[in-house]
Amino acid sequence: MQLFVEQVINGIGNGLVYGSVALALVIIFRTTGILNFAQGEMALFSTYITWKLASESDGFGLPIVAAIGLSMAIAFVAGALIERVLIRPVEQARSPLNVVIVTLGLFLGLNSVAQLIFGTDPQLMPSPFPEGNVELFSSGGDAVVISKETIGLIAVLVAECILLWLLLQRTNLGLKLRAVASNPGSARLHGIRAGTMLMLGWGMAAAIGALAGSLVASQRTGFDGSLMQIIIVYAFAAAALGGFDSLLGAVVAGLIVGIADALTVQYVDAFEGIEVVVPLGLILVVLVILPNGLFGRRTVERV
């Protein structure tokens, strides 16, 4: 029982990482209708920037929290610029495939450039959270022990989701973003600068990726250019499971994937790599039954 609870909590931690990267995918998908294949590598690049800012020996030695904040700000600006300079001109070519090719190019390009600049050796990311474990409660004599890092990760990512939700649902800016996502032509006729909103959407997605990437890297004993590879697969799976246009769906589906992953590692010992198969198999089954995902809208629209 105690082991089960521990694994579920670890799964929640990982699941929030998948969920927040999925959030970034959904934000871009909702505002621009594009699946951003480069999301993971944008996050990888930002993670390297965080590392460069924070590293005592190879970088600027900033406190890690400041480094993550600065890296998120840089990612925000870079994401907005990517939309303006690389995506929008291609989008006007009117074939969605062109944009897909650009994001795939970004995916490969960013990964290569990151390794060119920062090298291929594994690097160590300092953690913003204290070391050590916390004993949560005892069940039947065995204490449930969770690392403070996991608790910190969960707290930060939950806070991020709540802030994002408040921004989108409770502010004028959020209403503008959702208006552009829903009907860009009509939004412009209401005086909303659609182009600016698209840049903001990409910037927000990039900043979310920077946070997720940096936190994941800090949990590892070293990270390299492959940091985001499994994560982005799970994030795409979570976005699909959540229904691609639902922010809540992305987070919930991320949690499902994370927990399924953690429990599979613990309890299913069929062959190596089974922990990747089980969550993805689960998603396949759900999508066969519910093609719009768990939270996707079954479009009921009257004309």
Added chain:
Amino acid sequence: MSLLELTNVQGGYGPVRVLHDIDLAVEEGHVAVVLGANGAGKTTTLRAISGQIHARGDIVFDGRSILGRSPEAVARLGIAHVPQGRGTFTELTVEENLRIGAINRVDGEVRSDLDRWYSVFPRLAERRRQEAGSMSGGEQQMLALARAMMSRPRLLLLDEPSLGLAPLVTRELFAQLGDLNRNHGLTVLVVEQNANLALDIGHWGYVLEAGRIAVQGDARQLHDDEAVRKAYLGF
């Protein structure tokens, strides 16, 4: 001086020219009606005004040339354009749709304006928390009108509001529109196929034919002119 004045406006889509020579004026406080067959250039005229297509000639609003400005910029000057298809934000609630209408306003009266339009359109008040896309065509047209009014427009551009609506709903809509004009001083440029209803609330009418103004005149006279009716309006 007219609130809106188009002089020798030409424009279209890419190499296809739809508007050849449009001269048109809308007086403050008036309802101007643009009639004409499909493809005559009615919708394109509105798009030229709100900056959605590339146009030449001159378009002056409130003494300023607005030709070549983006739709966002034109909207911010106080021109509300309700496009064909009504521009509904389908995934958002009715109330959020209305708030989008007022999104660039900085005064503190958005709340009282909401209440005001809810009382004019009680159906919208009943459905304020509902997704706008789930409403009927008539309700969405009411929503589009209320959303436009939330921006406190100086000029309302309406593109075929009767399209897809039942005759009774259309009649109700034009009654509302006439009321807004008379009691709130709203200036309107409405494009319509339903000449009868539109001319009833209009002050001045234009008949478009192949991208040119073929006939214009006092709305009542156009309405009663046998020759115009036979040639252009079909009733």
